[in-house]
Amino acid sequence: MDSLQSYLVIAAILFSIGIYGVITRKNAIAILMGIELILNSANINFIAFNRFGGMENLDGHVFSIFVIVLAAAEAAVALAIVINLFKNIGSVDVDDADLLKG
Amino acid sequence: MENIPLTLALLNLFLPLISFIILIFFGKKLGSYAHWVSLALIGLMLCITGSLFVNIFHLSETPILSTSIQWFTTGSFTVKLGFLINNVAAIMLFVVALISFLVHLYSVGYMKGDPRYSRYFAYLGIFTFSMNGIVLADSLLMMYIFWELVGLSSYLLIGFWFEKDSAADACKKAFLTNRVGDIGMFIGIMILFFTVGTFQIDGLIEGVRNGAFAENMTLLTIAGILLFMGAVGKSAQFPLHIWLPDAMEGPTPVSALIHAATMVAAGVYMVVRIFPILTPDALEIIAYVGGITAIMAAIIAVTQNDIKRVLAYSTVSQLGYMIMALGVGAYQAGFFHLTTHAMFKACLFLCSGSIIYAMHHALHEIKDHDTDSQDMRNMGGLKDKMPITFWTMLIATLAISGVPFFSGFLSKDAILAGTLSYYNLHHGWTIFLPLAGFGAAVITAFYMFRLIFLTFFGKPANDKVFSHINESPIQMTFPLILLAGLSFALFFTMPFSLNPISNHGWFTHAVPMIDNVAGLDMHVVEEGIHHAHYSAMGISLVVAAIGIFLAVLFYLLKKVDAGRVARMANKLKLYNLSFNKFYIDEIYNLIIYKPFLALSRICSKLDWDVYDQRFIDGWGWLTIKLSNKSGEVDYNWLDKKVVDGFGKITQYFGRNLKSTQNGVVQNYLLGGLLGVLFLIILITNIN
Numbered sequence: 001m002d003s004l005q006s007y008l009v010i011a012a013i014l015f016s017i018g019i020y021g022v023i024t025r026k027n028a029i030a031i032l033m034g035i036e037l038i039l040n041s042a043n044i045n046f047i048a049f050n051r052f053g054g055m056e057n058l059d060g061h062v063f064s065i066f067v068i069v070l071a072a073a074e075a076a077v078a079l080a081i082v083i084n085l086f087k088n089i090g091s092v093d094v095d096d097a098d099l100l101k102g
Numbered sequence: 103m104e105n106i107p108l109t110l111a112l113l114n115l116f117l118p119l120i121s122f123i124i125l126i127f128f129g130k131k132l133g134s135y136a137h138w139v140s141l142a143l144i145g146l147m148l149c150i151t152g153s154l155f156v157n158i159f160h161l162s163e164t165p166i167l168s169t170s171i172q173w174f175t176t177g178s179f180t181v182k183l184g185f186l187i188n189n190v191a192a193i194m195l196f197v198v199a200l201i202s203f204l205v206h207l208y209s210v211g212y213m214k215g216d217p218r219y220s221r222y223f224a225y226l227g228i229f230t231f232s233m234n235g236i237v238l239a240d241s242l243l244m245m246y247i248f249w250e251l252v253g254l255s256s257y258l259l260i261g262f263w264f265e266k267d268s269a270a271d272a273c274k275k276a277f278l279t280n281r282v283g284d285i286g287m288f289i290g291i292m293i294l295f296f297t298v299g300t301f302q303i304d305g306l307i308e309g310v311r312n313g314a315f316a317e318n319m320t321l322l323t324i325a326g327i328l329l330f331m332g333a334v335g336k337s338a339q340f341p342l343h344i345w346l347p348d349a350m351e352g353p354t355p356v357s358a359l360i361h362a363a364t365m366v367a368a369g370v371y372m373v374v375r376i377f378p379i380l381t382p383d384a385l386e387i388i389a390y391v392g393g394i395t396a397i398m399a400a401i402i403a404v405t406q407n408d409i410k411r412v413l414a415y416s417t418v419s420q421l422g423y424m425i426m427a428l429g430v431g432a433y434q435a436g437f438f439h440l441t442t443h444a445m446f447k448a449c450l451f452l453c454s455g456s457i458i459y460a461m462h463h464a465l466h467e468i469k470d471h472d473t474d475s476q477d478m479r480n481m482g483g484l485k486d487k488m489p490i491t492f493w494t495m496l497i498a499t500l501a502i503s504g505v506p507f508f509s510g511f512l513s514k515d516a517i518l519a520g521t522l523s524y525y526n527l528h529h530g531w532t533i534f535l536p537l538a539g540f541g542a543a544v545i546t547a548f549y550m551f552r553l554i555f556l557t558f559f560g561k562p563a564n565d566k567v568f569s570h571i572n573e574s575p576i577q578m579t580f581p582l583i584l585l586a587g588l589s590f591a592l593f594f595t596m597p598f599s600l601n602p603i604s605n606h607g608w609f610t611h612a613v614p615m616i617d618n619v620a621g622l623d624m625h626v627v628e629e630g631i632h633h634a635h636y637s638a639m640g641i642s643l644v645v646a647a648i649g650i651f652l653a654v655l656f657y658l659l660k661k662v663d664a665g666r667v668a669r670m671a672n673k674l675k676l677y678n679l680s681f682n683k684f685y686i687d688e689i690y691n692l693i694i695y696k697p698f699l700a701l702s703r704i705c706s707k708l709d710w711d712v713y714d715q716r717f718i719d720g721w722g723w724l725t726i727k728l729s730n731k732s733g734e735v736d737y738n739w740l741d742k743k744v745v746d747g748f749g750k751i752t753q754y755f756g757r758n759l760k761s762t763q764n765g766v767v768q769n770y771l772l773g774g775l776l777g778v779l780f781l782i783i784l785i786t787n788i789n
Contacts (some may be wrong), residue, residue, distance in 0.1 A: 012135045019775060031768075094767065101765050 007048035016043035028082045028092045032075065039071045107157075107167040108152050114195065115234050117147040122227035129220025134207045136220035137210045138226055145205045146361075147230075151192075151199040157190040158612040166192055170240055170302070173304075182302060186240030189228045189612045189635065190437060194371055196268060197444045201363035202230040204581035208452050209355045211577040214458055222262060222353070229356075230257035231362040237371065241301035242329075245372065249287070249332065256365050259354040269351035276345040283335020283342055283419065290328030303375055310379045311619040319381055322620060326384035329376055330391075337369025337421045340395040344687055347747070348416040353454030357410060361417040363447035370424045370440050377433055381620040389429025389524065393538035396422030400545035404552070405668070405681040408476045409454045412553050415628045417447060420544055423517050426535060431627035432520025435614050439513035441609070442594065446501040446510060447583035453495035455576040456582065457481065458559060460488060464570035473567070478556040482565070485558040485573040491578045494557050494586035499554050501589040503547035504646045509591050511642075512541065519638035523630030540645050547649025555657035561757045 014037055021034025043064040051058025087093050091100075129136050157166045170184020187195070201585040213222050221678055232255050235248030254277075259271030295301055297308035315322040333339065339344035346366070359368060371449040373380075373388070380388070396419050403415035420443050427436030462474035474479050480557065485492045501508035504515065562568035573595060589592075594609050618624050655661050668677045682688070762769070 019771075023772050044164070099763060 004048055004052035007044055007052075011041040011048065013046040014038075015046065024093055024095045027083065028078075028097075030093050032078050032082070035078075036075070038069055038072060043067050059094065107154070107187065107473065108169055108185070110154055111187060113166055114150045114154070114199075114618055115185075115231065115238055116425075117143045117150075118227040118234065119312050119610070120227075122132050122231060125220050125224035129145040129224055132220055134214075134219060136223050140223040141203075141210070143227070144199070144206050144230065147198040147234075149201045151195045151661070152770070154192050154197040158192050159608065160540050162263075167525045168304070170241065172286065176242035177434045179299070181243060182241060184266050184302075185238045186303065187238065189614075190371075191237050191435075193612065194367070195234065195442060197367075197441055198230065198233050198237060198363045199499060201444055202226070202233075203776050204584065205355045205359045205449065205502055206417075206454070207534040208358075208578050208581045209353070211575045212455055213353060218262070221261075223261065225255060225258045226356075226359070229259060229359065229364055233368060236368050240303060242294065242303060242306070242376075243301040246284075246288065246332075248369065248673070249284065249336070249372075252336070252365055252368055252727075253277055255282070256280075259356040259360075260349045262352055262356065262725050266351065268348075272345075272348040272351040274329035276349050279342050279345040283331045283333070285331075286328040286334075290325045290331070293325040293328065295326075297321065306376075306683070307378045307619055310435075311510065314618075317648050319349065319541060319621070323381045323383045326376070326380040327387055328472060330373060330380075330384065330388055333369030333425070334391065335369070336372075337393075337425065337687025339369070339391050339422065339425055340398060340419050341686070343395060343399065343418045344690065346413050346418055348682070350408070350410040350414050350690055354410065354451060357414070358448045360456065362413070362444040363453055364474050366417065366421055367440055367444065368436075370421065370428070370436065373425065373428050374433065374440075375438050377428060378616055382622045385429050386521075386618075387429075389426050389521075389535055392422045392424070393504075393535045394422070397538040397545075398422075400542040400549070402683045403549045403662045405677060406475075407478055409478050409481075409553065409557065410451075410476055411477075412549060413447070413450055413454055416450075416546065419546060420447065423514065423539065423542070426481060426539065427517040427520050430520045430524035430535060430572065431618070431622055431624065432517060432523075432631055433624075434615065435513060435516035435520050435631075436608070437613060438594075438609055439517055441502070441512075442509035442513040442589075445585055445588040446498040446508075449494055449498040449582060449589060450502065452578070452582055452585065453491050453498065456488065456578050459574055459578070460484075460491075460571045461567070464567045467570045468566050470567070472562070480563045481557045483558070483562040483568060483569060487556075487568070488573045490573060490582060493594065494582040495558075496554060497586040498589050499550045499588065503550050504543055504642055505651060507591050507642070507649075509594050511646075512591050512594060515639050515642050516612045518543070518642050519631045519634040522634035522638050523627070525631055525636060527626065540641055543642055544645045544649040547646045547707055548653045550690030551650050551653030555653060559658055562589060562657075581762040606682065634781055638753065666690060701750065740787075 014051065016070050018034045018037030018039075018041060021029050023034075025031050025034065038087055046060040046064045046067070048060075049055075050058065053060075085097055118140075121140040125132070125136055126138050154166060165186055165188040168183050170182040173181045173183045192688065206223065209222065213219055216222060229252070236245050236252065237756060239245035239248060239393045257273045257277040260276050261269050263269045264273070269725070292303070294306055298305060298306050298314045298323035300309065308323065311343040335342045346361075349360060352360075398413045399422060401416035402418065403412050406412045419437070424436045424439050424443070427433075427439060442706045458475050461481065465473055465475055491596070497508070501510035504511045518536065521539045525536050526534045548715065615624055615628055656667070672678055678686070762773070
């Protein structure tokens with residue numbers, strides 16, 4: 001299974017799971033987890049294309065490291081938001097976060 | 103300093119205008135001191151014209167001043183404005199200035215306490231200004247401009263007491279009647295301009311002399327008659343004389359100004375200026391118009407009872423004399439009569455003003471507002487109460503009646519000699535001219551003495567009024583005395599002859615016979631007048647004596663009952679004919695105003711009932727119908743279907759799509775995902 005296709009399939013599955021989680025979950029934490037999955041599937045794609053795309057340099061690696069850093073930052077900010085959300089409305093359910101609704 | 107005459111002429115022209123401007127803008131502030139402004143300015147003007155006037159004794163052929171500036175150029179025509187002061191103009195200027203000054207002076211007394219005191223003097227100023235313009239003008243165009251200004255100022259002054267309906271009507275009548283003549287004059291000017299190519303009077307005379315009309319003398323005759331139409335209007339000749347008697351509605355000093363020096367003199371003066379280019383045919387018509395006017399107005403004057411109306415008709419009659427004189431070629435005589443007449447007619451009018459003033463005050467004191475202060479039947483016996491007025495008026499009356507030693511005798515005699523010589527030369531129907539002349543002379547003497555006897559002699563009509571009559575103040579009597587003095591023949595015969603019946607005075611030297619370039623041989627005319635001189639003098643003496651004798655018989659001694667004669671004459675409707683002024687106003691009413699009004703009514707009916715109500719309203723109706731239709735289409739179709747339709751579609755989509763925007767972020771995400779998938783599929787399939 002040492003081919004580009006298998007990596008892409010895994011990434012696609014991972015992406016789909018992530019999307020499914022983001023769309024269907026009500027819990028904000030779960031949505032964040034879905035997002036992490038999507039980001040990681042993208043990372044796999046980067047690496048896979050770097051490996052099998054015939055590239056001499058390490059562009060894909062650099063990108064995935066950026067994405068990981070970004071994901072860490074995103075997780076930190078997002079979790080802070082979730083904590084504040086919970087403080088304010090007593091829930092982490094995104095459906096309850098409807099204070100701006102007219 | 104060659105420009106001295108020009109400076110003087112400019113000052114002379116504009117001083118009265120300055121008076122007008124000052125008084126019209128600051129008159130209210132000056133109040134009852136307003137007359138000082140105009141008296142000072144007009145007095146200065148009188149001095150200036152005096153200095154121009156003395157120049158005529160140099161007896162040189164060249165004019166005192168002849169200068170012009172270019173006004174504007176259009177195409178190949180250059181229109182010029184300028185002054186031409188020859189001896190005639192210098193004399194006329196002096197007469198205008200003198201009469202104007204005296205009238206100003208007189209008005210100080212007469213108009214005292216009038217609510218529009220300063221306005222009155224302002225109008226007098228512009229009147230004098232306009233007349234000066236006519237006299238100074240060296241071109242017909244400039245003359246026409248001032249001609250119209252005279253019309254305007256006469257309108258303002260005749261209608262000065264516009265609160266009275268009769269005054270308001272009179273000023274309109276004067277203005278409109280003058281317009282009729284002015285139109286003719288304008289056409290005449292244009293004919294001359296397009297044939298000769300200049301407005302300058304000198305240029306026109308030169309052009310005619312060089313044969314500009316050589317092939318078409320009829321056109322020149324027509325042009326002359328058309329120009330004369332202007333004079334018919336301004337100088338109140340038959341058939342446009344109707345405005346002058348009505349002009350009596352103005353203040354009496356204004357009447358004096360109009361009748362003596364300014365307005366009516368303008369017409370005669372214009373004919374004097376254009377005399378050289380009038381053809382014998384045109385002159386014949388002019389003579390007949392003058393003759394008819396002279397005799398007709400004299401007949402009307404006999405039966406009038408209003409003192410000012412008698413004088414008004416006498417003016418019309420005397421103007422007829424002047425015009426007749428010009429018509430028969432007695433150029434000097436006509437202008438001479440204009441000058442002498444200015445003096446004694448101004449005097450007569452100012453005297454009548456003095457009487458009316460006295461009557462008015464007397465009536466005012468006894469609180470009688472119904473008696474007419476101008477009706478001679480309410481006067482009588484004023485001789486002792488108003489001695490200055492009586493004596494001055496008597497002198498002026500003697501002058502107008504043509505009694506020797508007075509100025510009127512000289513000028514009237516010269517005119518009658520002219521008509522006699524015209525008859526001697528032409529025979530036939532021209533007998534009418536001397537007959538009209540002598541007839542009018544008899545009647546003039548008669549009605550003038552009738553006026554004197556009714557006013558100053560006999561028993562007072564009303565003792566109560568009589569006891570309140572007083573002589574007028576010095577500002578009013580001084581002009582009377584001066585003008586009466588100037589009515590003596592002596593002032594016109596010196597210094598060449600002290601013989602009071604001689605017709606050789608400074609005047610005949612200063613105003614030489616001029617050539618007529620349109621075909622009239624002036625030497626023949628002059629010769630004829632010379633021959634007719636003594637017979638004319640004899641006859642005129644006799645006729646004046648007859649007239650005065652009849653008046654004495656009728657009104658002083660009362661040997662003959664005037665009323666019975668009138669009734670006898672009235673069997674042939676003669677009295678009524680004269681009393682109603684030959685029904686000329688009524689005839690105009692019948693043949694001009696009534697048909698015109700009827701025509702107007704028909705036009706208005708056509709306009710309103712047919713054109714307006716059918717045609718215009720029809721269009722309106724059609725438009726309304728069309729608008730209703732188009733409004734319906736617009737509303738029902740365009741508005742309701744198309745415009746509202748778009749709205750409805752938008753609303754529909756909005757309503758249906760609003761559910762997608764429900765705030766659930768996951769739904770949006772799903773939508774985004776589906777969209778991306780769709781795009782991927784699309785791109786993949788395309789490739």
